[in-house]
Amino acid sequence: xxxxxxxxxxxxxxxxxxxVIARAVESQRDWSWLEEYLQLRVDLAEVFAEFPANDPxxxxxxxxCRGMRLLKxxxxxxxxxxxxxxxxxxxxxxxxxxxLRSRYGERVKVPNGxxxxxxxxxxxxxxxxxxxxxRGCKMGFRAPYLHDAARKVASGEVDLKRIATLxxxxxxxELMKINGVGEKIAECVLLYGYGFPTAFPxxxxxxxxxxxxxxxxxxxxxxxxxxxxxxxxxxxxxxxxQYLFQHIRLREKRMKASET
DNA sequence: GACCAGGACCATT
DNA sequence: AATGGTCATGGT
Numbered sequence: 001x002x003x004x005x006x007x008x009x010x011x012x013x014x015x016x017x018x019x020v021i022a023r024a025v026e027s028q029r030d031w032s033w034l035e036e037y038l039q040l041r042v043d044l045a046e047v048f049a050e051f052p053a054n055d056p057x058x059x060x061x062x063x064x065c066r067g068m069r070l071l072k073x074x075x076x077x078x079x080x081x082x083x084x085x086x087x088x089x090x091x092x093x094x095x096x097x098x099x100l101r102s103r104y105g106e107r108v109k110v111p112n113g114x115x116x117x118x119x120x121x122x123x124x125x126x127x128x129x130x131x132x133x134x135r136g137c138k139m140g141f142r143a144p145y146l147h148d149a150a151r152k153v154a155s156g157e158v159d160l161k162r163i164a165t166l167x168x169x170x171x172x173x174e175l176m177k178i179n180g181v182g183e184k185i186a187e188c189v190l191l192y193g194y195g196f197p198t199a200f201p202x203x204x205x206x207x208x209x210x211x212x213x214x215x216x217x218x219x220x221x222x223x224x225x226x227x228x229x230x231x232x233x234x235x236x237x238x239x240x241x242q243y244l245f246q247h248i249r250l251r252e253k254r255m256k257a258s259e260t
Numbered sequence: 261g262a263c264c265a266g267g268a269c270c271a272t273t
Numbered sequence: 274a275a276t277g278g279t280c281a282t283g284g285t
Binding site for chain 1: 274275276279280281282283284
């Protein structure tokens, strides 16, 4: 079960075979905001059909991560979250974003008995904060990066809506105008926030997976990995990336669990 | 205490 | 085009 805030509303999700059970605070006559977030109209079979043929690692990933979908997250929240992600563990990223929410977000209605819940603070709100405020949320050297992003987004110097209309390379260059946003974070935002299907972020986990699966375990430099991915994974490379990422991380978790 | 975490940036080669 | 140091903070 998952609880969170989507489009400013509290929501609880439970997954069942071939369906999702959702609960909101007030009755919803229109769930399109959630269908968009979960990308429920995407036909996974059509996505997998675009994967390279005869790739046993992708086939294995499809099995271990069955049904997994890419989300379409809020542009600003996605950008800010990935700026905060650099060389941080995922649980720590959640800790930082939760601090930001509870201190500077807006409270949302929750069902009786559920804990306090807040929206992710808007760029305009982040701009009004000092670097000390931001460092107080445990983000360390990422504080000036987040503030620069908030300033450029709030002022319109970086137009997050317009980025959706650009070709991939131009959209990436636009995001990289922000201090603290390099190729990897830009590709994350393009994939998880905008749904560019060929965006292929290469983080430490994906780099490991690519090296192990496609380069016989040799250490391969990032630019070379990116070039390989661009030609090997095709027009749904983003989905391939997410399946490889989740596949290798689940395997790691199982390994650690069996050590004890 | 060393080492690493969904990196970016800067200087150097 | 690639390598190395640095940045803050917390977990193992």
